[in-house]
Amino acid sequence: MTCTLSLSTGEQLDVICSVADAATALENAARSSAGTLAWFEDADTGRPLGVNPTRVVSVREVSPGDAS
Numbered sequence: 001m002t003c004t005l006s007l008s009t010g011e012q013l014d015v016i017c018s019v020a021d022a023a024t025a026l027e028n029a030a031r032s033s034a035g036t037l038a039w040f041e042d043a044d045t046g047r048p049l050g051v052n053p054t055r056v057v058s059v060r061e062v063s064p065g066d067a068s
Helices: 019-031
Strands: 001-005 014-015 038-041 048-051 057-061
Touching: 001 019, 014 038, 014 048, 019 038, 019 057
Parallel strands: none
Antiparallel strands: 001 014, 001 057, 038 048
16 A cells, blocks of 8 residues: 655655555654654665655555555
8 A cells, every 4th residue: 555645845655555554654753852753664675764754744555546
């Protein structure tokens, strides 16, 4: 399952996880100490991707037929 994180910078990141899992990772990072990143797997490269939760403005599920 893939979801898109929309950032306040206008950038969109496709990550491998469900919306619920993304929300949990972002919430946990936001509750931790300042500067803690939420970690995901980049949908394009498969590499780890750290995201500052204060920069995420929306999370949406990517439908199987959607283009990235």
